[in-house]
Structures are given as C-alpha cells and as structure tokens.
Amino acid sequence: MTPALEINNLHKSFGKAEIIRGIDLSIGQSERHAIIGPNGAGKSTLFNLITGRFAASSGKVSLHGQDLAGLAPFEINRLGLSRSFQITNIFPKMTVFENVRCALLWAKGYKYSFWHMVSRSRDLTEGADAILEQINLTARRDLPAGVLSYAEQRALEIGITIAGGADVIMLDEPTAGMSHSETDYIVDLIRKVTEGKTLVMVEHDMGVVFGLADRISVLVYGEIIATGKPEEVRGNPRVQEAYLGAALEAEH
Amino acid sequence: MTDISQNPQARQHGGVTLRVAMPWIVGAFLILVLPFVFQSNSAITIMNQMSITIIFALSYNMLLGQGGMLSFGHAVYMGMGGFLCVHVMNWDMFGSLPLPVLPIFGGIMGMVMALIIGSFSTRKAGTVFAMISLGVGELIAACSVIIVVFFGGEEGISGDRTYGMPFLGYEFLSQIEVYYLIGFWLFVSALLMFLFSRTPIGRMANAVRDNPERAEFLGYSSRWVRFNSFVAAGFFAGIAGGLFAISYEILTEENLNLVTSGSILLVTFLGGVGVFFGPIIGAIVFTLLQTVLSLETEIWSLYVGALFVATVMFFPSGLAGVLMMHAPAFKLGKWQMLIVPYIKTLVPAALCIVGIAGIVEILFHARHSAVGETEMTLFWITFDHTSIMPWIVFAVLAIVGFWITRKTAPDLVEAWHAATTPDEVSR
Numbered sequence A: 001m002t003p004a005l006e007i008n009n010l011h012k013s014f015g016k017a018e019i020i021r022g023i024d025l026s027i028g029q030s031e032r033h034a035i036i037g038p039n040g041a042g043k044s045t046l047f048n049l050i051t052g053r054f055a056a057s058s059g060k061v062s063l064h065g066q067d068l069a070g071l072a073p074f075e076i077n078r079l080g081l082s083r084s085f086q087i088t089n090i091f092p093k094m095t096v097f098e099n100v101r102c103a104l105l106w107a108k109g110y111k112y113s114f115w116h117m118v119s120r121s122r123d124l125t126e127g128a129d130a131i132l133e134q135i136n137l138t139a140r141r142d143l144p145a146g147v148l149s150y151a152e153q154r155a156l157e158i159g160i161t162i163a164g165g166a167d168v169i170m171l172d173e174p175t176a177g178m179s180h181s182e183t184d185y186i187v188d189l190i191r192k193v194t195e196g197k198t199l200v201m202v203e204h205d206m207g208v209v210f211g212l213a214d215r216i217s218v219l220v221y222g223e224i225i226a227t228g229k230p231e232e233v234r235g236n237p238r239v240q241e242a243y244l245g246a247a248l249e250a251e252h
Numbered sequence B: 001m002t003d004i005s006q007n008p009q010a011r012q013h014g015g016v017t018l019r020v021a022m023p024w025i026v027g028a029f030l031i032l033v034l035p036f037v038f039q040s041n042s043a044i045t046i047m048n049q050m051s052i053t054i055i056f057a058l059s060y061n062m063l064l065g066q067g068g069m070l071s072f073g074h075a076v077y078m079g080m081g082g083f084l085c086v087h088v089m090n091w092d093m094f095g096s097l098p099l100p101v102l103p104i105f106g107g108i109m110g111m112v113m114a115l116i117i118g119s120f121s122t123r124k125a126g127t128v129f130a131m132i133s134l135g136v137g138e139l140i141a142a143c144s145v146i147i148v149v150f151f152g153g154e155e156g157i158s159g160d161r162t163y164g165m166p167f168l169g170y171e172f173l174s175q176i177e178v179y180y181l182i183g184f185w186l187f188v189s190a191l192l193m194f195l196f197s198r199t200p201i202g203r204m205a206n207a208v209r210d211n212p213e214r215a216e217f218l219g220y221s222s223r224w225v226r227f228n229s230f231v232a233a234g235f236f237a238g239i240a241g242g243l244f245a246i247s248y249e250i251l252t253e254e255n256l257n258l259v260t261s262g263s264i265l266l267v268t269f270l271g272g273v274g275v276f277f278g279p280i281i282g283a284i285v286f287t288l289l290q291t292v293l294s295l296e297t298e299i300w301s302l303y304v305g306a307l308f309v310a311t312v313m314f315f316p317s318g319l320a321g322v323l324m325m326h327a328p329a330f331k332l333g334k335w336q337m338l339i340v341p342y343i344k345t346l347v348p349a350a351l352c353i354v355g356i357a358g359i360v361e362i363l364f365h366a367r368h369s370a371v372g373e374t375e376m377t378l379f380w381i382t383f384d385h386t387s388i389m390p391w392i393v394f395a396v397l398a399i400v401g402f403w404i405t406r407k408t409a410p411d412l413v414e415a416w417h418a419a420t421t422p423d424e425v426s427r
C-alpha cells in the first residue's frame, strides 16, 4: 500500500541557515504520527514544506504517491490534506459559524459557485453546525471569531482544519496554551475526528503524544534522529540524550 | 440586508423570510414613490445622480468592504462602460435597441476591462493592488486624451438617448422616464450584488479579505477569489457608467480620472464598508451634499472633506456603522433613553459647526470676492464682511457650542451604554 505521506531527502535553507537537513519519513494510511523535538528544531518548517507554504530547497514530498512539487497550498488541500497552525490562523472578522462554513465550501463541492445561496444549502448549514457542536462552540456561533478566548480560538482552528473531511490531517501543536481539562477535551476530539484518517501532529505535551500516537518521530536540528513506536522511541538512548530525558524531567 | 447568519428565522428555513425581503420591498417602494414626493426636475436629476452613485459605490464595496481590495482606479470601469454606451448611442443599430438594454453594454465593457486588468492586479491585495489600481487609473486617464476616437479628447463624446427604439412607447425624452429606467437598474443591480455576497464565492471573498493565507489552506486560490470579485465589480461599475451615459448623454475624461476614483472611495467609506447597505447611505448623503450644498456655497468640498476626515477618525465603520451601533437600543426597546442626551449634544454641536462654517465663509468671502463687494448673505442674513459683529457672533457660537458639546458628550456616551446593555434584572 502506498504510504499516505512520503518524504524523501528533504532539505530547506533560509539564506545560509539550513533548517531542514535531509529528512526521510514515511507515514502510512490511517496512522497517527507525532513529531516531537525541541524548540526551533524545524517542526513547523517541515509542516510548511509539506503543505506548500514554503518551497523545499531540495527533496521530494508525495501524498498518496503523488509528487507535491510545485503545487500551491490550495491545490494540495484539494488532494485531501488539511492543516492547522501553531499560531492561530482563523478569519477574525467573520462569525464562528461562517469560519466553519467557509472551511466546508470546497469539500462540499461548491467551488467558485456564484449561483448557489449558501444560506439555502442545508448540507452547509447542518454540516457547519455539526462541527460547532463537536468543538463545543455552538454557544459562540454568531460571534466574530476574533473575540473568542484563546482556547476557543484553538478549538475553532481545529474545527476549520477537520471540517473539510480531508483524509490527511496535520495539526501543529493543537493543545499549546490550553489548560489540562481543555487539553483532555481536545485530545478526545482529535481521536474522534481522525478515526480512520492519517494524522500528523506536532506536540510538546508528552502525555498527549504517548496517548495518541501510533508512531513518533523525533526531530532535532533539522534531522529525524529516531522514528518508531512510542515505547521504542522512549527507550532510544539518542533520544533520551538529545531531548526526551529533559522533556520528561520537565514534566515532573 | 440583515446578515442572514444572524437571523435565526432565516437560518431555520434557509429560505427567503419576510425579514430578509423587507428592506427590498421598502426599497422598491421608495424608488417607485419618491418622484411623487419630489416632483421638480432638479430633484429628479439629483435622484438619478444618487441612484447611479449608489450602484457605483456598491460595486466599489465589492472590492473594498467585501474583498479587502483598496482600489484607487475604480472609475476606469464605470467610465469605460459609459464611453462605450455613448458610442452605441451613435451607432445605426441603436435605432433597433431599446434604451433600457443599453447599460448591459456598459456592464460588459466594465467586465472586459476588469478581466484584463484584474488578471494581473489581483495577484496580491494590499499595497500592491492599490498601487496597480492607481497606475492603471492614471494610464487610462492619460489614454483618454491620446485616443481621441474613443474618448473624444478634451470635450469628450456625446450622444442622444432618444434615438433608441421606443420601449413600450416611451422614448425617454423626459427626466422622469429616465428616472424609472435608472431605478429599475438600481434595484436589479443592488439585489444582484447582495445575492453575490451570499454565494460561496461571495463568502470566500470575505474570507480572503480577512486571511488570504488561511483561505488557501481551505482549497481556495485567494487570487482567483479576488479576481472573480473584481470582474463582478467591474460589471456593475460598467452598468453605472451606462446609466450615467443615458442620464447625461455625454462622457468626458472626468468620468474615469483619479478624482472620480477617489471620490467613490470617499463615498463608500463615509457610508461604511462593513455592511452591505453602507455605501447606499454614503451615496445618498454625498450626493445631497454635493448637489444641495454646492448650491449654497462654493467651498462645499471643504465641508465634505472635513466630514470624511471626521468619519475616518471617529467612526471608522462609517454612517452605517453608527446606525448599527444603535440597533441594540431598539432591540431592547430602550431607544427613548437616547432622545434627550442626543438633543443635548447635537444641538450645541450643530451650533458649533454653524459658527465654524460662518467664520470660514466670511474668510472665504473676504479673500475671494471682487474688490469693494463686502456684502454677503449667510444663513439667510445679509451683512457686511468688514464689520466686526458677524465675526463675534459666529465665534461665540463656535466656542459656546463646542464647550457645551464637550460637557454633554460623556452623558450621551453613558446613555448609549445604558441603552445598549440589557437590564440586570432581565438577565
């Protein structure tokens, strides 16, 4: 079976600084894959390379076997890959409901239509309301997204990402800045909505990572130093040395 | 014109409710009956001008308010549409063309121009878009004196609308017949532009305005979304141009130059870019100021400029935004609370403005009237600008008005807060 996402010898430099220094990674269909690593390791940059936000300096990314080179973010999205952002990236002046509805439009096949009335489309309204229910924002439905609390905006960010029903979902630190109970809720939500889908997730919270991931990759200074099942990675001495030991200690 | 998503009734039925249709019914009614209220020829001319400006401003707001594109060259599309329509009036085939169809030619012309220019200008929003629009505006205005065949050079080109094929027996000789022709197009254009904003692409125009990058990660090309809005806006600007051609039967360079482009930005902003009906209010107020005020004073544009600056500084959401601020007070049924505070603030404010305007007018008269002509009439009073008395009166009005306004304004703000927040008990 072709992997959902395959990365071969990926490099990225910003000027002289080489941030991604040769990454090979293969993520299978319906796998939940976590990417961990210290700050500035290049995790978000890797996301940006995969999703077409930045062009790679060299190397190859393929989605379901299709080479993504030269494709714009919107083209990659249409192939069934959706992502969230570490820094909340929503439509602040539009209502919460509209945020989600816009995320549904392409997936529901409306494309650039100027002959449908969005308010008359039951599938849009019901679909968006169902997502709002899932992310617990029904009470905020008609407020401008910009006035929501930080945690609510994070939830909306995830809602927008999953709304289109993409089969590869990439989340960049979905629980960053959330309280314990909010984190638990979001983790449950992620588990639920990514059922049967491929999930790639950057996460600092080790509890979340070990609870959710089928496999983990450890990214340090632009290189993946280990990939494997959670327990393998946990036991890997290089990981312990480079990252995990410190992180696990910090947890306690 | 209310936001459908904020209207629970519409949400449930997903269709047309009376609440949604009401503004359109009222609008159509007003278009029909206004000529019976304001019957004079000049009033009808003003209303024609107003209707054309409304279409133009709504079309401009498809870019600015809904798509986040600040254009300094929107007059190009209206002007080009208008020019083509005047040319059509001079063609032989015009005799077999009913006049009410003519604006479609303008619309198509505006659309074709927008297709060409939008193909490169909508690549980016923001400064790049604004600069390109300015450059293109300058370029086309310069062309208008070079390509004399199409633009007619300095004196422009003119036509005669009455050569068209009579439509239901009407030859559009009189202003009132033209009024209803324009009124029809006003209604249709406004409705179509409103409906456009409710379509998937119209909603995505808002999304791209707010956050073009995120829209890309939802499957939409920001550029293509902007391009579509741009072309649609070009079409309606062209319609407005066609109506201008019908109404005035002449187009000149002035119709597509940067001054006209700038003033539609002003009109739209004055009315408010955040709500659909904002530009309508802007166009009405601006046309009234332009026509009525310009009869009274030569320096009317100074007052319009001051109004614009005041709007940008104090009410960035425009006149419509100010109106919307009061919606909660009406919903809560507490609007009566506002009447007295408003009188207490607005009356002295008006006096202050009268005072300042008086001084400005006297100054203007003193500087610009012919030598020896010292008599002037202001606010229906005739006096001599060399005497000291009028200066004192206006200065006192200005200062006292200002002083009282400053004292009462905080009460007004407080009253507004009280009127727009629900009572503690009722929670």
Ligand SMILES: Nc1ncnc2c1ncn2[C@@H]1O[C@H](COP(=O)(O)OP(=O)(O)OP(=O)(O)O)[C@@H](O)[C@H]1O
Pocket (backbone or CB within 6 Å): A014, A019, A037, A038, A039, A040, A041, A042, A043, A044, A045, A046, A086
């Ligand atoms: N557009 C850019 N231009 C230049 N340098 C960049 C750019 N984007 C990221 N970098 C640099 O690349 C490095 C990796 O950044 P990245 O955001 O990918 O780290 P990260 O692993 O996501 O870290 P964090 O855990 O803090 O989110 C950082 O040193 C950053 O300064």
Ligand SMILES: [Mg+2]
Pocket (backbone or CB within 6 Å): A043, A044, A045, A086, A172
């Ligand atoms: Mg990051």
